[in-house]
Amino acid sequence: MTQPVMPKTWYVPSKPHKFCPGCGHPLILKALGEAVDELGIQNQTIYGCDIGCSLLSWNFFAMDSTQTHHGRTTPVMVGMKRARPELICVGYMGDGGGYSIGSQHLVNSAIRNEKVTLILANNTNYAMTGGQLAPTTLPGQKTETTPFGRDPALTGNPTMGPEMISSITGDGAYVARGTVAKYRQLKGFIKKALQNQMEGNGFSFVEALSTCPTNWRTNAKQTWSWLEDEMGSFYPVGELKSPFRKED
Amino acid sequence: MEKPVTGTRKVFMTGNETVAWAALAAEADIMFGYPITPQNEIMHYWTRLGAKYDRGFLQTEDEISAGFTVCGAIIAGKKAFTATAGPGNTLMQEPFSMAEAMRLPIVAIIQQRGGPSSGTVIYSQQEVTLTTYGGNGEGHRIVYSTASHQELYDYTIKAFNTAWKYRFPTFVLGDGYQAKMREPLEMYDPEARNLEIIKPSPMVGLPGQIGIDREPQHLCNIYSLEEELYDVVLKVQAEYDGIIPELVEYECRECDDAEILVVSHGVVSRSTDDAVMALRSQGIKVGAFRPITLRPFPSQKLREILRSGVKKMLVVESAYGQLVRLLKQEIYGETVPIETLLMPGVGIIDADIISKVKSLIQ
Incomplete structure (x- = not known):
């Protein structure tokens, strides 16, 4: 039987990886791995990961990597990039790390147009800690801290990350939302987000809609339906800001 | 590029200005900071001097970010530092903890102000507990408490050397009086006094091709098992205990x-x-x-x-x-x-x- 081909920049000794069956993280990380492969930047790319499920990727890649604290991957990568601009600094985080505990870092890095690439997995819950409310939890969605469903009157509306970022960041920034349901498109967005840093154009941010069957308590069919139908209709997929010409 | 300090110079300046000059003399590459009184003038002098001597600076969105950007720059192999006080010192305990765990040679100048909370912007010695044992760790830190501007100069230089030699977070604990008052002191070129300046080294972005010349670096501060963490903490404790005789000063x-x-x-x-x-x-x-x-x-x-x-x-x-x-x-x-x-x-x-x-x- 033919085995699926792993990206060259996946670190083989740490495989099989530690994510749950059906989790969307490995698809996002596969897209990142393939994008790094295609751009040939394995040796100068530094990968930083947050706390939460994204932490499980701390030794995922055959790239120099560092784990940080919950929400603090953004400033660590910013500090690294400021110190050594020749490095390609990629931060990976969940919706909690980016939109809640680390939101001040995300917002201000975007405003300063920091030349880093951030990839954020949106799976509508805090998964590592057991499925609590996330900034991205959909209205009515049940989590451990919203057991009767999220009520926007009490906890506000879901964070529209790329929409916010694209409205505050500067010229040359790249902002997109992809989904693991459209892998090729997601990989294209991530590749552009890396290219944008390589060219020194500006801040680069990709949100990836992702899956969490463990905490959603869904089977395969329900998982995919939640991702494509529920999340897909709430969170529009596409590029929100790009310095690249359309035909690129 | 000319050295910021050559030979020995008698000067009369504030403690904050003294720290900025000492960081230059210690070959610090970049500062990350967030305004809080009474340390602000360290940044004010650093931004002006840094432009002249090609050193970096970023004013971050808060002290948490200032501490973590310092961590990032250090991981990348640059001599980075910050300065703070009071509530800023409280916020920085999180990055200081990560620095302890990952043995990042972070240098921070603490100009103590009154507490608790916002307290006063003036002076105190109320950040001793926080600076020595803050964070969710075991106090694997080095803290120099200075008494004069000459010492602010000497110990700021020493703090960079100690941090990069032993790889423990190192603090210069001053206060608002030392920060703001003017005193005479001798600024000197460390080299002219045969004082070796320890060079920084990177933890990521190393030379060579991954998988051919070297393995990738995977840096972490979290462990799956109790016993793994236990072994790490005891090893660090033993190292810390071992260097105490070389470090203590009185x-x-x-x-x-x-x-x-x-x-x-x-x-x-x-x-x-x-x-x-x-x-x-x-x-x-x-x-x-x-x-x-x-x-x-x-x-x-x-x-x-x-x-x-x-x-x-x-x-x-x-x-x-x-x-x-x-x-x-x-x-x-x-x-x-x-x-x-x-x-x-x-x-x-x-x-x-x-x-x-x-x-x-x-």
């Missing part, structure tokens, strides 16, 4: 035949020195002990002095017992009674100490 004044020993640190020790001289001229057998390193604490030396005929110890500080607690844990078992003069958040002058000492011998 000053003794008139300790040999002292019956009353005044213990104080930082700028307060200058008042203590004046008080000791005045009391000695009146024939009172008093001495002064000043820990320069609060972490690690010079406990062995203090125990020796206490056993040489000291009848009473007087601890003096601009805090309500932070030095007292530190000292008690370090000299556990000694039986010399401890008296205190505790004035949280206010300055202490020689007259305060003289009258307290006299009250003890009546």
Whole structure:
């Protein structure tokens, strides 16, 4: 039987990886791995990961990597990039790390147009800690801290990350939302987000809609339906800001 | 590029300006900071001097970010530092903890202000506990408590060397008085005094092709098993314990035949020195002990002095017992009674100490 081909920049000794069956993280990380492969930047790319499920990727890649604290991957990568601009600094985080505990870092890095690439997995819950409310939890969605469903009157509306970022960041920034349901498109967005840093154009941010069957308590069919139908209709997929010409 | 400091120069400047010059002389590459009084002028001078000597600076969105950007720059292999005070020091405990865990040679200048909370913007010695043992760790840190601008210069340079040599977070613990007042001092080129400046080295972005020349670096500060963490912490503790003799610094004044020993640190020790001289001229057998390193604490030396005929110890500080607690844990078992003069958040002058000492011998 033919085995699926792993990206060259996946670190083989740490495989099989530690994510749950059906989790969307490995698809996002596969897209990142393939994008790094295609751009040939394995040796100068530094990968930083947050706390939460994204932490499980701390030794995922055959790239120099560092784990940080919950929400603090953004400033660590910013500090690294400021110190050594020749490095390609990629931060990976969940919706909690980016939109809640680390939101001040995300917002201000975007405003300063920091030349880093951030990839954020949106799976509508805090998964590592057991499925609590996330900034991205959909209205009515049940989590451990919203057991009767999220009520926007009490906890506000879901964070529209790329929409916010694209409205505050500067010229040359790249902002997109992809989904693991459209892998090729997601990989294209991530590749552009890396290219944008390589060219020194500006801040680069990709949100990836992702899956969490463990905490959603869904089977395969329900998982995919939640991702494509529920999340897909709430969170529009596409590029929100790009310095690249359309035909690129 | 010309050196920021050549030879030796006699100058008259504020402590904050002194720190900026010392960081230049120590070959610091980049500063990340967030405004908070009374440390602001460190950034003000650094931004101006940095432009001239090609050093970096970023004003971050808060102190958490300032601490973590320093961590990122250090991981990348640059000499990075920050400066803060009070509530900013509280926020920075999170990045300081990561630096402890990952052995990142972070350097931070702390100019203590009044507390708790926003307190005052002026002065205190109330950040001793936070700076020595803050964060969710074991206090694997090095803390120099300075008393003069000359020391701010000397110990800021030393802090970079200590941090990069031993890879423990290193702090220069000053205060608002030292930050804002002007004093004469000698600035010097460390090289001219044969003082070696330790070079930084990167933890990521290393030379060579991954998978061919070398393995990838995977840096982490979290462990799956209790036992893994236990082994790591004990190893770090053993390393820390091992370097204590090389690190501890203190000053003794008139300790040999002292019956009353005044213990104080930082700028307060200058008042203590004046008080000791005045009391000695009146024939009172008093001495002064000043820990320069609060972490690690010079406990062995203090125990020796206490056993040489000291009848009473007087601890003096601009805090309500932070030095007292530190000292008690370090000299556990000694039986010399401890008296205190505790004035949280206010300055202490020689007259305060003289009258307290006299009250003890009546």
